[in-house]
Amino acid sequence: MTTESAPAPGASAAEEPRPVSYREALTQAMREEMERDPDVFVIGEDVGQYEGAFKVTRGLLREFGERRVVDTPISEAGFVGLAIGAAMAGLRPVVEIMTVNFSIVAMDQIVNNAAKVRYMFGGQVACPVVIRMPGGAGHQLAAQHSHSLEAWYTHVPGLKVVAPATPLDAKGLLKSAIRDDDPVIFLESEGLYAKKGPVGGEDELVPLGRAAARRAGSDCTVVAVGRMVWIALAAAEELAKEGIECEVIDPRSLRPLDMDTPAESVKRTNRAVVVEEGWPECGVGANLAARIYEQCFDWLDAPIGRVSAADVPMPYAKNLERAALPQAADVAVAVRRALGR
Amino acid sequence: MTETDSPLSPPERPDAELMLWMFETMVLIRRFEERAAEEYMKGNIGGFLHLAIGEEAAVVGSIAALRPTDPITSTYREHGQALARGSEPGAVMAELFGRSTGVCGGLGGSMHLMDAERHFYGGYGIVGGSIPLAVGLGFAVSYREEDGVAMAMFGDGAVNQGVLAESMNMAALWELPVVFFVLNNHYGMGTAIDRASAETDLFKRAEAFGMPAEQLDGMNVMAVYRGVLEAARRAREEGQPSMIEARAYRYRGHSMSDPDTTRAGEEKERWQARDPLVTFERVLLGEGTLTAESAEAIRRRVEERIEEAARFASQSPEVPVEQLARHVYANPWSDDPTGSAVAPR
Ligand SMILES: Cc1ncc(C[n+]2csc(CCOP(=O)(O)OP(=O)(O)O)c2C)c(N)n1
Ligand SMILES: [Mg+2]
Numbered sequence: 001m002t003t004e005s006a007p008a009p010g011a012s013a014a015e016e017p018r019p020v021s022y023r024e025a026l027t028q029a030m031r032e033e034m035e036r037d038p039d040v041f042v043i044g045e046d047v048g049q050y051e052g053a054f055k056v057t058r059g060l061l062r063e064f065g066e067r068r069v070v071d072t073p074i075s076e077a078g079f080v081g082l083a084i085g086a087a088m089a090g091l092r093p094v095v096e097i098m099t100v101n102f103s104i105v106a107m108d109q110i111v112n113n114a115a116k117v118r119y120m121f122g123g124q125v126a127c128p129v130v131i132r133m134p135g136g137a138g139h140q141l142a143a144q145h146s147h148s149l150e151a152w153y154t155h156v157p158g159l160k161v162v163a164p165a166t167p168l169d170a171k172g173l174l175k176s177a178i179r180d181d182d183p184v185i186f187l188e189s190e191g192l193y194a195k196k197g198p199v200g201g202e203d204e205l206v207p208l209g210r211a212a213a214r215r216a217g218s219d220c221t222v223v224a225v226g227r228m229v230w231i232a233l234a235a236a237e238e239l240a241k242e243g244i245e246c247e248v249i250d251p252r253s254l255r256p257l258d259m260d261t262p263a264e265s266v267k268r269t270n271r272a273v274v275v276e277e278g279w280p281e282c283g284v285g286a287n288l289a290a291r292i293y294e295q296c297f298d299w300l301d302a303p304i305g306r307v308s309a310a311d312v313p314m315p316y317a318k319n320l321e322r323a324a325l326p327q328a329a330d331v332a333v334a335v336r337r338a339l340g341r
Numbered sequence: 342m343t344e345t346d347s348p349l350s351p352p353e354r355p356d357a358e359l360m361l362w363m364f365e366t367m368v369l370i371r372r373f374e375e376r377a378a379e380e381y382m383k384g385n386i387g388g389f390l391h392l393a394i395g396e397e398a399a400v401v402g403s404i405a406a407l408r409p410t411d412p413i414t415s416t417y418r419e420h421g422q423a424l425a426r427g428s429e430p431g432a433v434m435a436e437l438f439g440r441s442t443g444v445c446g447g448l449g450g451s452m453h454l455m456d457a458e459r460h461f462y463g464g465y466g467i468v469g470g471s472i473p474l475a476v477g478l479g480f481a482v483s484y485r486e487e488d489g490v491a492m493a494m495f496g497d498g499a500v501n502q503g504v505l506a507e508s509m510n511m512a513a514l515w516e517l518p519v520v521f522f523v524l525n526n527h528y529g530m531g532t533a534i535d536r537a538s539a540e541t542d543l544f545k546r547a548e549a550f551g552m553p554a555e556q557l558d559g560m561n562v563m564a565v566y567r568g569v570l571e572a573a574r575r576a577r578e579e580g581q582p583s584m585i586e587a588r589a590y591r592y593r594g595h596s597m598s599d600p601d602t603t604r605a606g607e608e609k610e611r612w613q614a615r616d617p618l619v620t621f622e623r624v625l626l627g628e629g630t631l632t633a634e635s636a637e638a639i640r641r642r643v644e645e646r647i648e649e650a651a652r653f654a655s656q657s658p659e660v661p662v663e664q665l666a667r668h669v670y671a672n673p674w675s676d677d678p679t680g681s682a683v684a685p686r
Contacts, residue, residue: 050531073501073537140387142450144466316450317439317660
């Protein structure tokens with residue numbers, strides 16, 4: 001696990017006196033945007049009185065009241081659809097789905113409605129909804145509670161998809177997402193909520209569609225998504241001891257996807273490894289690899305390495321779960337292989 | 342001997358043997374879960390651990406009213422369902438420990454127990470998701486012209502998933518032998534029922550489907566037994582699905598990781614004053630079905646079984662990592678799951 005606190009490299013961090021957790025960074029973003037815009041409201045299961053299953057909405061009910069912090073029944077299809085309708089009416093809902101796993105219940109609303117209403121109706125309406133949800137595995141929650149669905153959502157034109165890895169991005173990207181006029185799927189990572197780091201101020205937004213370099217290096221480019229950024233950085237530290245310098249790129253936003261940053265890096269390192277927490281088939285890594293091949297084929301000195309979860313539903317047993325999840329050692333193996341070692 | 346004549350058919354009026362079985366099973370579930378909580382605190386159990394302490398009468402009374410061959414589905418709060426169906430406490434505890442001797446070989450954990458041999462078709466983690474499976478199990482019974490009854494067990498929170506309405510409509514429309522058993526413990530995580538349901542008499546939802554329904558005291562094992570027995574009879578004999586709402590309370594937080602700070606202590610005490618184990622024991626003692634000595638003997642026996650279960654679990658081997666991809670498919674085309682998390686070794 002990579003939940004221990006380490007400074008977030010890269011990204012133009014405005015220094016804050018106190019490091020803030022990824023969780024609190026998200027709370028700050030919601031609070032500030034709710035103060036700024038009376039059309040912003042928060043809705044989801046246990047987001048009010050209980051302050052969120054992961055306490056991300058802590059304090060919001062007290063501050064903004066029940067009109068703007070809405071506790072829902074366990075009806076994902078219903079309240080996600082409701083939020084989409086409210087967004088069509090011009091409000092700016094921030095939906096919390098307790099975990100990404102339960103968004104599957106609301107998939108029809110997200111894919112058939114949120115992603116489609118602007119296009120299908122010839123641009124007559126906007127759908128400025130943000131759907132936040134934590135995903136990922138690592139807590140022995142077994143097959144139905146361990147999904148990483150980055151690829152599913154990224155597949156859909158009409159949606160925007162972001163996956164912040166640092167508190168600074170969590171806050172800055174959420175603020176951008178709330179102000180965005182399109183539906184944004186905001187993929188948080190359960191394993192990162194406690195992670196601390198600097199965050200930006202009220203007016204410091206992180207734009208959607210811009211990648212960040214987390215570590216500079218000249219031997220191999222490692223593109224890693226969400227929590228995997230920290231796995232990649234851990235691997236890079238190990239590899240540095242062997243004299244291998246990795247450049248770690250965090251796309252931050254999967255749709256729109258900034259390919260300039262990773263492509264520029266690969267053209268210097270001539271090698272690439274992609275790392276994701278989801279499954280390998282048709283995954284985010286497969287997509288990143290394809291895009292790198294398209295843009296960097298002539299620069300590559302080795303096949304692109306892919307690191308992902310094992311191609312199995314997540315097992316419960318701790319040892320099996322560990323084996324099924326990408327570890328820093330797996331990234332190191334892939335990098336060495338790309339370097340022919 | 343036909344199915345209906347089976348000696349395992351639950352009797353109209355439970356005899357002493359059945360009542361003692363119900364009592365012992367409730368004690369077994371209570372002690373099993375208390376032990377599971379301890380093992381969780383010691384780090385022997387991972388993931389989520391949802392305890393049904395306080396809900397034993399609803400679990401045992403309903404399952405006792407079915408035949409052992411009647412299929413049931415449940416939620417993640419299902420240790421009691423497995424034990425009431427006769428799964429070995431050791432194999433259930435081993436599953437919680439994630440060991441190869443667990444009921445699901447360590448792949449499922451606490452939320453996903455199953456004992457297909459005992460017609461317990463599993464605990465599921467997505468609220469509402471398991472309800473239509475029970476309708477399908479009932480469909481299969483009816484398709485094969487058998488006389489079984491399928492029971493969907495779910496919580497008051499699950500009632501607000503659209504899939505329940507879809508499931509109830511199909512069961513009623515096609516006259517499927519299904520019992521929709523709502524274990525109303527008055528909370529879905531931190532949300533009290535009156536903050537989640539516009540109509541808190543949940544059984545009334547059945548009326549929209551022309552389905553018989555009953556609300557009963559889920560702290561009273563005999564009341565639950567009688568209600569489910571009648572619902573099962575209707576399903577078996579008349580092909581008529583029913584909804585049963587059993588009102589109970591969970592004493593602990595939603596799961597071991599829930600600090601449970603939003604529920605009032607006074608409310609908890611009120612329910613605990615009607616503890617299903619204590620009240621049933623009192624009834625049995627009053628009738629003479631149980632004596633102080635036999636009650637003690639039951640408790641001792643349960644204690645030994647729990648001790649043995651924990652020992653069995655902790656001494657059981659881990660699941661071999663090479664078996665990671667086993668059971669993904671009936672006929673795997675490769676035992677090497679793609680994904681370099683395991684491939685490079
Ligand atoms: C579709 C879905 N949404 C949310 C959750 C998170 N969750 C797990 S249990 C639960 C409460 C369910 O309450 P209830 O149905 O009353 O069952 P109880 O836990 O009280 O037994 C919630 C919201 C989930 N597992 N699945
Ligand atoms: Mg409940």
